[in-house]
Amino acid sequence: MKSGQDAIVKDLVLVGGGHSHVILLKKFAMLPLPGVRLTVIARDVHTPYSGMLPGYLAGHYQFDEAHIDLRPLCQFAGARLYHDEAIMLDLEAKQVVCKGRPAVPYDVLSLNIGSTPDFNGISGAEEFTTPVKPINNFVDRWRLLVARVLDSPGPHRIGVVGAGAGGTELLLAAQYRLGNLLARRGQGTERLEFHLISKSETILPNFGPGVRRHFERLLAARGVHVHCGAEAAKVEPGAIIIAGGKAIELDEILWVTAAGAPPWLRQSGLDVDEAGFVLVRDTLQSTSHGDVFAAGDIATVVNHPRPKAGVFAVRQGPPLTENLRRVLVGRPARKFSPQRAFLVLISTGDKRAVAAKWGFSAEGQWVWKWKDWIDRRFMRKFNELPKMAAEEAPPLDPGLADQATLKDISAIAMRCGGCGAKVGANVLTRALADLEPVANTDVLVGLHAPDDAAVVQIPDGKVMVHTVDYFRAFIDDAYVFGQVAANHALSDIFAMGAEAQSALAIATVPYGLEAKVETTIREMMTGAIDILNEAGATLVGGHTSEGPELALGFSINGLADRDAILRKGGMAAGEVLILTKALGTGTLFAADMQMKAKGRWIEEALKSMVQSNRAAARCLFDHGASACTDITGFGLLGHMVEMTKASGVDVEIDFDSLPILDGAEETVRLGILSSLQPANVRLRRAIRNLAEVQGHQRYPLVFDPQTSGGLLASLPAARAEACLRALRDLGYARAVLIGRVTAPSDHLEPVTLI
Ligand SMILES: Cc1cc2nc3c(=O)[nH]c(=O)nc-3n(C[C@H](O)[C@H](O)[C@H](O)COP(=O)(O)OP(=O)(O)OC[C@H]3O[C@@H](n4cnc5c(N)ncnc54)[C@H](O)[C@@H]3O)c2cc1C
Known part of the structure; x- marks a missing residue:
C-alpha cells in the first residue's frame, strides 16, 4: 500500500471530508509532500456538494453528480480513508478520539466537519423535525419524506423553518420535486401545502431588497404560506408552536435554521466562539493550538467573520493547503483574507435561478444554466481524476524533521533481515499494552504470562481444529484490515462446525520510525482483537517483523465435538x-x-x-x-x-x-x-x-x-x-x-x- 511504504515522518490528519479538504486532497495528489502521511477521518464517504444539493433534491442531478466520492480521491492523494466519526480531541496527546476505532495520532490536525443543526434548546425540535444538517443524513431522510408524502392519500402540510438562502431554496426544490412525482402518478399538487417559517421580519434577511422582492413574488405565485416574525417556541407531533402560542399544523417539518457546532470541540479545550465554532486566526490556525487548523462552516475566522456557506469553505481550500504544508516543514503560515462580496446563485427549483452580487440581481433560465456549468466544472475536478505518471519521490524537506529523526530514517534503509527484522521489544510492548484478549480458562500460558510458547488445554471429549491464513493488506486502514484478517482466519473454524478457542498472530509491518510502526501495530491488532474476542478466541501470542508492506495472518485453534464436525x-x-x-x-x-x-x-x-x-x-x-x-x-x-x-x-x-x-x-x-x-x-x-x-x-x-x-x-x-x-x-x-x-x-x- 502506497502510504505504508514511504518513510513516514509526520502525520497530517484531516477530520471531515468537507469542501476545503477535498481541495487539499487534490492539491496534495498533484504535489505530494514526501514524509507526510495523510489520513482522512470521515463520517460519510460521499460529500454532498452544497451548490448542487438543491438541484439534487429537485431531481435535476443524480446522487453521484452531486456528491464527491472521497474513496478514489483519497487513493489519488495517497491518503488513508478512515470511515469513522471524530467525537473528541485529546490535544495533549495529539490524538483524535473516534467512535469506532483506536484514537488516531496526529502531528498536525485540520478540521473541516461542516456544521450541525442548531435546535437552540427548542423543545421537541430534535424529536419531531427533519434537520437539514448533517446534509448526508438529510439526503437519506429526504427519501423517506418523499415516500411518506407520496403514500399519504390526503392533504400533506410541509413546513420549512428558516427562511435564509438554504431554507428558501430547499422549500422551492422540495415543492418542485414533489409536484413532479405526483404528476407522474397522474395526481395534482392540490393536496400539498407549503409553509416557510422565519423569526426574522423578512425572508432572506442577509440579502438586498431586489433579491428579497423576487423571492417574495415567487413564493406568493407558488402558493407558499410565508410566516415572518414567527419564532418557533416549541415543536409537537404535527405542529410547530410560535412564540405567543399560535400553532401551525404541519405533517413534515424541515429544520434549516442557523448552523451549530458539535459540543466536543469546546469540551476538548479548543478556543471556540459562543456558538461553539473553532476560533481561527487569519492563517486558519486555532487561536489556542497552532497545530490545529479549521476551515469551512466549523471555523470562525476572528478577523474576518463570514456567513456559513460552502463558497467560503471552497475558497479556504488553497490557503489551508498552503499553510499546512508550510507548518509541516517548519515555516510560518501565511495570512489569508477572504473576499467580502461573493456571487450568490440561488435556484428556484424549476431549472431557473437568481444571481446576486454587489446589490445587483438577475433571474432566469440562463442563470441556472450558468450555475449548472460552474457546479459541474467544480465537480469534474474530483470525479474525473487524471492518471499520474509514477515519479521518483523528491528528497525529504529538511524542515520536516530534526537531525535525530533524519538519522533514524536513514537507518531504516540499513535494517537487517532474519531475526533482525523483528520489531523491537519496546515498540511491541507499547503497541500491545492495551490489548485485552478475552479470558479463557483453557489458556494456561498466554499473553497474560508470556513465555517461549503458549500452553492451551483441550477440554475432555473435544477434538482440536487447526487452521492458518495470512495475507497482505488490501486497504490503507490497519484497524479494518486487522478485523478482516481475523475474521477471515476464523471462518475456517466456523465452517467446520467448531468454536474458536485460541489464536496466534503473525504480522509484517512496513519499516518506519518507531512511533509510526507502533501506531500501525496498535491499530491493526486492536481491530483483530475486537473480532477474536467477539468470537471467543483468546490471542495467546504471535510474531511481528518488519517488511516492505503490511500483512497479517492467524493460526487459529478451535474445538469441536468429534461427531459434530x-x-x-x-x-x-x-x-x-x-x-x-x-x-x-x-x-x-x-x-x-x-x-x-x-x-x-x-x-x-x-x-x-x-x-x-x-x-x-x-x-x-x-x-x-x-x-x-x-x-x-x-x-x-x-x-x-x-x-x-x-x-x-x-x-x-x-x-x-x-x-x-x-x-x-x-x-x-x-x-x-x-x-x-x-x-x-x-x-x-x-x-x-x-x-x-x-x-x-x-x-x-x-x-x-x-x-x-x-x-x-x-x-x-x-x-x-x-x-x-x-x-x-x-x-x-x-x-x-x-x-x-x-x-x-x-x-x-x-x-x-x-
Ligand atoms: C439546503 C442548503 C443549500 C445550500 N446551498 C448552498 C449554496 O448553494 N452555496 C453555498 O455556498 N452554500 C450552500 N449551503 C451551505 C453549505 O452547505 C455549507 O456551508 C457547506 O456545506 C459547508 O462546507 P464545509 O466544507 O464546511 O462542510 P461540509 O460540506 O458540511 O462537509 C463536512 C464533512 O465532514 C464530515 N463530518 C462531520 N462531522 C464529522 C466528524 N465528527 N467526524 C468525521 N467527519 C465528520 C461530514 O460527513 C461531511 O462530509 C447550503 C446549505 C443548505 C442546507
Whole structure:
C-alpha cells in the first residue's frame, strides 16, 4: 500500500471530508509532500456538494453528480480513508478520539466537519423535525419524506423553518420535486401545502431588497404560506408552536435554521466562539493550538467573520493547503483574507435561478444554466481524476524533521533481515499494552504470562481444529484490515462446525520510525482483537517483523465435538445450496486500487467482510447442514468443486439467484478482475455447459476470489426456507438459496450453471 511504504515522518490528519479538504486532497495528489502521511477521518464517504444539493433534491442531478466520492480521491492523494466519526480531541496527546476505532495520532490536525443543526434548546425540535444538517443524513431522510408524502392519500402540510438562502431554496426544490412525482402518478399538487417559517421580519434577511422582492413574488405565485416574525417556541407531533402560542399544523417539518457546532470541540479545550465554532486566526490556525487548523462552516475566522456557506469553505481550500504544508516543514503560515462580496446563485427549483452580487440581481433560465456549468466544472475536478505518471519521490524537506529523526530514517534503509527484522521489544510492548484478549480458562500460558510458547488445554471429549491464513493488506486502514484478517482466519473454524478457542498472530509491518510502526501495530491488532474476542478466541501470542508492506495472518485453534464436525463432503442429491454472503470482493478491491470503485461499494464490501460467520455456521448446523465450507481465495466455483469432489455429487447453480455486492457487476463489466482470477478461471473445465454460459455477465463472478467470504452449505430442501429466515434474522441479509445438489452423472464436469 502506497502510504505504508514511504518513510513516514509526520502525520497530517484531516477530520471531515468537507469542501476545503477535498481541495487539499487534490492539491496534495498533484504535489505530494514526501514524509507526510495523510489520513482522512470521515463520517460519510460521499460529500454532498452544497451548490448542487438543491438541484439534487429537485431531481435535476443524480446522487453521484452531486456528491464527491472521497474513496478514489483519497487513493489519488495517497491518503488513508478512515470511515469513522471524530467525537473528541485529546490535544495533549495529539490524538483524535473516534467512535469506532483506536484514537488516531496526529502531528498536525485540520478540521473541516461542516456544521450541525442548531435546535437552540427548542423543545421537541430534535424529536419531531427533519434537520437539514448533517446534509448526508438529510439526503437519506429526504427519501423517506418523499415516500411518506407520496403514500399519504390526503392533504400533506410541509413546513420549512428558516427562511435564509438554504431554507428558501430547499422549500422551492422540495415543492418542485414533489409536484413532479405526483404528476407522474397522474395526481395534482392540490393536496400539498407549503409553509416557510422565519423569526426574522423578512425572508432572506442577509440579502438586498431586489433579491428579497423576487423571492417574495415567487413564493406568493407558488402558493407558499410565508410566516415572518414567527419564532418557533416549541415543536409537537404535527405542529410547530410560535412564540405567543399560535400553532401551525404541519405533517413534515424541515429544520434549516442557523448552523451549530458539535459540543466536543469546546469540551476538548479548543478556543471556540459562543456558538461553539473553532476560533481561527487569519492563517486558519486555532487561536489556542497552532497545530490545529479549521476551515469551512466549523471555523470562525476572528478577523474576518463570514456567513456559513460552502463558497467560503471552497475558497479556504488553497490557503489551508498552503499553510499546512508550510507548518509541516517548519515555516510560518501565511495570512489569508477572504473576499467580502461573493456571487450568490440561488435556484428556484424549476431549472431557473437568481444571481446576486454587489446589490445587483438577475433571474432566469440562463442563470441556472450558468450555475449548472460552474457546479459541474467544480465537480469534474474530483470525479474525473487524471492518471499520474509514477515519479521518483523528491528528497525529504529538511524542515520536516530534526537531525535525530533524519538519522533514524536513514537507518531504516540499513535494517537487517532474519531475526533482525523483528520489531523491537519496546515498540511491541507499547503497541500491545492495551490489548485485552478475552479470558479463557483453557489458556494456561498466554499473553497474560508470556513465555517461549503458549500452553492451551483441550477440554475432555473435544477434538482440536487447526487452521492458518495470512495475507497482505488490501486497504490503507490497519484497524479494518486487522478485523478482516481475523475474521477471515476464523471462518475456517466456523465452517467446520467448531468454536474458536485460541489464536496466534503473525504480522509484517512496513519499516518506519518507531512511533509510526507502533501506531500501525496498535491499530491493526486492536481491530483483530475486537473480532477474536467477539468470537471467543483468546490471542495467546504471535510474531511481528518488519517488511516492505503490511500483512497479517492467524493460526487459529478451535474445538469441536468429534461427531459434530461439518466437512466439505457429505452433500446428498436432493439437497439445496445456501450461500450466506454476497460475492464480489475480489473485483471490487481490484477496482479500488485503480480508483474505479465507488466509496459506498467498498464500504458495503468491508461491512460484509467483518461480519462473522459464527452465527451463520451454527444456524446452518441447526437446520441440518450436511456439508459446509467458507468461500475464500478460490471463489465460489473453486470451493463448490471441492465440495462436489468430496461428496461425489453434481450441482446446479442458478446465476440469477447469486448474491452480488453492489458495484461488482459493474467492475467486472469494465474488465477489472483480481490478480487471482486467471488461476481460478482454470477451473472452468468443471462447468458442464461452459459454451452456453461463459458470455453471461455474472460468469466472471463465480471465479472471483473472496476475502472473508460467506459460508456455502448444503442442507435438506425441506429445511431451507426456515434456515434462510433464521439467517436473515441473524443479520445475514444477503443469504440465499443458490442451487441444488443432484445425483452424480456420467459427465466429468460436476457443475451446471443455469
Ligand atoms: C439546503 C442548503 C443549500 C445550500 N446551498 C448552498 C449554496 O448553494 N452555496 C453555498 O455556498 N452554500 C450552500 N449551503 C451551505 C453549505 O452547505 C455549507 O456551508 C457547506 O456545506 C459547508 O462546507 P464545509 O466544507 O464546511 O462542510 P461540509 O460540506 O458540511 O462537509 C463536512 C464533512 O465532514 C464530515 N463530518 C462531520 N462531522 C464529522 C466528524 N465528527 N467526524 C468525521 N467527519 C465528520 C461530514 O460527513 C461531511 O462530509 C447550503 C446549505 C443548505 C442546507
